[in-house]
Structures are given as structure tokens and as C-alpha cells.
Amino acid sequence: MLELAAELLERVRARTPFVAATVTDVAGSAPRQPGSSLVVDAGGAVLGNVSGGCVDAAVHEACQEMLAGDRRPRTVRFGYTDADALGVGLTCGGTIELLLRHHDPGAEPHLGQAFTDAAQDRPVAVATIVRGPDAHLGRAIVVRPDRPHEGTLGDERLDRVAAAHATAALHAGRTGTVELGVADSHCREPMALLVESNAPAPRMLVFGAIDHAAALARLGTFLGYRVTVCDARATFATPDRFPHADEVVVDWPHRYLESQRLDGRTVVCVLTHDPKFDVPLLTAALRLPVAYVGAMGSRRTHQERLARLRAAGLTDHELGRLHSPIGLDLGARTPQETALSIAAEIVAHRHGGTGAPLRTGALPIHRPGVRWRAPFPAVRSQDDRLSSRA
Template identity: 40%
Template sequence: MFEIAREALAVLHEGGSLGVVVVTGVHGSTPRAPGSAIAVCADGRALGAVSGGCIEGEAYELALSRLADRSPLTQTLGGEGDLYRPGLACGGAVDVLAFHVGPGDHDIVSALERSLEDGEVTLTLPGGAVVTRPRAPRLVIVGAVDFTPALAAAGRALGYRVIVVDPRPVFATPERLPAAHEVHVAWPDRFLAGLEIEPSTVICVLTHDDRIDVPALAAALASPAGYVGAMGSRVASERRLARLREAGVGDDALARLRSPIGLDLGGSSPAETAVAILAEVIATRAGASGRPLGETRGPIHPRHES
């Protein structure tokens, strides 16, 4: 539900109401996780989604019905039991809760507002179902270079809290990096030393300057960050590895470094490069192969049984 917070709040702050359907549980292979939601406005507009499209019409009608009837309603959508009902093409099913939300539902409004900021947010829905939005993982981009705005925008779209750090004040400005949540003018190694870094943290070093890259990477590889990558040609990457070894970075730490950064997708523009980088990040976090799905076996979507 938190993924539609901004659009939902725009309606609620203007005095409007919403009929909402939230996924509370999934069975089998499904494209959306618990917490996914669709909301319907009084004028018929839909916000969000609960599936890849297979049961969206049924979810829409269910949400629409809550505009007139404010009592919460639970239901299961999808499955393979009834050929005449819409179902998920992947064969799974989702448990959903449908309910009404108005401007006076202060707990829900407050939780949606808090979800626009950093930090974990938990919301108890009508009927007792609980949805949680964990604190957003960090995407730390070292270097305010020409690739940085595209990577920041793509990272933000994927739910990261985007932090850009560069010691050069002429480049590290919010105006140049509108998608970043934070822009810091600082030496990256010192900045990283003072940052809370978790296994979910992604650190991408884009500067192409060994004076910045080497100490920043040394700090990043000494941290528990789940992904550390550095941009550069193969020649530059080999040179940088040698300098990192000279700086005392061991082989086990260097084995964690993704350089040259990103998957081989064949693109070269900033936007294409951002896709290649984040594709590798997603595959690394999921422990996936990064191969075409047509060449793999097994479920496409992770299973989230409830």
C-alpha cells in the first residue's frame, strides 16, 4: 500500500475517499508481494496494482465497491479452481483485504505520510492485518558525474534512498541531481566511514579518478555493503585493483568488487548504463544468474507463502 502513498495522499488531503484492496497473503507463484495495493477514487481513477494484470479487473471492482460500503471485506483472488472467474496466469492466488479510506482515517493517513520519509513504517489495517514498509535500502553513488543523474533516478524508482557524495562542490548540487534524496560535498572515504552501512546497502563508484576511487573503494569493501561496484574500462579496472592492493586491501575483499560495473547489456548511454548497473545489483541481491529467463528453469517469481 505504501507504494501508492503519494497519489493516495493527494486524494485524501483534498477531502476525497478511496476504496482500497491490499494483498495480505499469496499462494504459489504470484507477481506481487503482500502489501501491494490498488485504490479506486470516487471518479473511477485507479492507483496501483495487485497483479500483473490477470485479476486487476476483479480487484478494481472490489475496491470500487468499498466506496459505497465501508465495511472491510476479505477475499481470495486467482487460483485455478473456477474457469469462469479471472485468475492469475501464473497459477497462484492472493488473499486480499478490501476497505474504505477517508480523510478522517488518521492512523492510515499518518502512516502513508511517514512512508514518504526514511525509516520503517508499520500500519494495522481494518480487521487486524498488518503491512510493513521497511527502511529503504541505501544506494550510495560516489561521484556526481554525467552517469549519476540517470542512476539516481533509476535507483529511486526501485525504492532506494539515493545518496550522492563528491568532494567537488561545483558538481555535487541538488540542482544537478534532482532524483537524489541526499547530496553531500565530502571526501567519499570519510563520508562512508561515518555512514551506517548495512548488507542491503549498494555502493557505486563512478568518478574515474583514483584519488577518489581508491580510498572510497577501500572503505566500501571494508564495510558490510551487499554490492560494491566501480565504473571504468578493463584497463582502468586492472590499474585500480593494483592500487587497492597497494593500499592494503586483501584478496577476499577485492573478490567482492564488481568492476567493470554492471551487466553486459550492450548499452552505453547514461540511462542504459543505469539499467545495466541496477540489473547486476538486483541479480546479486537475489542470488540470480542474470541469464535470460528463457534459458532458466523453475519459478519466475519468488514464492511468498502465507
């Protein structure tokens, strides 16, 4: 629901009841991931979607029925194997499970405040029971950094476990399901939580104030990154040259990188291909727990760079994290085309894509959503799951 926070906040302020149908689980090829919602309010307005169109009409009807009748939370499932697959099933071949939940804004102030936080881009996470005993279904708690959680799932110990998982998801900027089993000693019956997190935008650090950086900054912003362009040369590193960057910094690249607090979603793109900048910068970057480090240059430049980095003390394991020459093979010529190849590699690396044409592959088009499996506190990332299935 947090993806619709601004619109839902309007309903909360107007005291308008609504029903939210939220994707809690996907299997096979499905167009939307956990956390995606379709909302129908008491006035008949519709927000969002859960399938890109193929089952939205049926979900809309179910939401209307809940508004008019039984308001108890319940789950529904749609898939290609349904008898009416061509009517309301997922014709893309996957299955989705949804939680339908009636929201009375006046009765849930903690959720209303969560919508306010998300709408203002403040970090907040909501953990909701989406599978388990009927008496607990739909209960939710709200988690924020360095503050006690709000709301309850009906059990103090379960609240603590859910709050810990939600805190981990918020720190990683991830939304997904958490499965809790009886053997884990965290609940009396098997349960699943949907943890929705709203975190600040991930960062893209682009080093080198060149035309390729301007094109990449534009694409990075389009993909939802907070983009910084950094260069030691004040003549070239000016806001006018990089209108799509969130900030332009004049500093030595390695010094700027070492001054930043970065997380596991950060991508670092080194476009300088100048040893006096590249070697100290990449030495620092490849030792940080960031998501992606790429460097521009020819294959000859890459080999010379590897030799310098080894001389600087980097191990083979650390060098194995380097994407160089940066980008996918698209036959790019212009700065814009090169930026596209870099952005494509970043997306593929983030989601476990191969970069191969879809018409020649056998893997699902839509990768599975994030799923975390207890025992607590282990949290498996999407990249971990994809690697384990390879």
C-alpha cells in the same frame, strides 16, 4: 495500502469509507507483491491494482460487495488452477492471496495517521493479521521509530511480537509476511502478519564527477534512490552538471563515506578509477553492511586494484563483495548505456536475478515476495530466501 497513502488520506479526511484488497501472499509467477492494493471507495472510485489487470475486475466486484453487505474481513485467492483461469485467474501461472478489509475512517484514527506519515514520507509501518482466527483477522497496529505502537491485535503479547517484527521491517525498508506458529509461543493459533513499511528512499552514492555519473544519477533517481554524487574536485562536482542528483558533495570520497549513516539498502558506485581515490574508498565501503559496491575500470585496472586492496589489508571475503568491472555485459558504449548496465546489475543483485535473457531461462519471471518466518526475532531477507532456494 501504504503505496496509496496520499489518495487514502483524502478519503480519511472526507470520512469516505473504502474497501482495500491487499496482496498478502504470492506463489509462482505473479505480477504484484505483498502490500500491493486495489481500493474501492463508497463513491465508486478505484485506486491501484493487485494483478496488473488479469484479476482486478473480479477483485473490484468483491470490494463492491463488501461495501454493500457483509463488512467482516476475509481472504480471497486467485490462481492459474482456478476453473475459470482464463476469466479471472492469473494467466501468468501464479497465485495470489488477498485480504479484503472494510475501512471506516472515523473508527481507525491510528491508520489515518499512518497514511499521513506515509504520504509525507515519514517512516511508519503497519502490521495486519492476514491469516488466523476470524476474530483477529484484519486487526492492525502502527509502528514508528522510537515510539510506542498504536492500535492492538487483541493480545498484549502478540502486539509486542508484531511491533518488534514491524520495527525490523521498517529499519530494513521491507514489506512482507511474517508467519507465527503455535510452537513459537507467540500465539495460540497459527497466524500470519502482513508488515507494510514506508521508509526513506534507499541511497545511491556515486563517486566520480564524470559523464557516466550524470547518466547513472538520472537512472538512480528513476529507480527510486536518493542519489548523491561526490568528488574531491570542486571544478567538476557542481549541481549544474548533475541536475538529477539529490545532492552534489565536494569532499574526499572515503572521508564522505565514513561520515554517513548507511543501511543495508545503500548502493555504492565508484566511477573514479584513480588509485588515490579508489583504494581508501573501497577499503571503507567493502567493510560496511551496504547492499552493493561496484567499481568501474578495465579488467587490467581491476586486477591492479585488487592487488592494492589486498595490500591495504582486505580479505578475500571482503573482496568477494566487489562488483568489478561494474555492470552487466550489455555491449555498452555510451555513458547512458554504461549507466544502464550498472543499474541492471544493481536490480539483479537486489532481487536475485541472473542477468540472463528471459527467453533462455527456466526460472520464474516474477521472483517470490519477501516472507519472514519466526521463531522471533529472526528475520530472513529476500536475498536469504532466494539463496536458500538456489
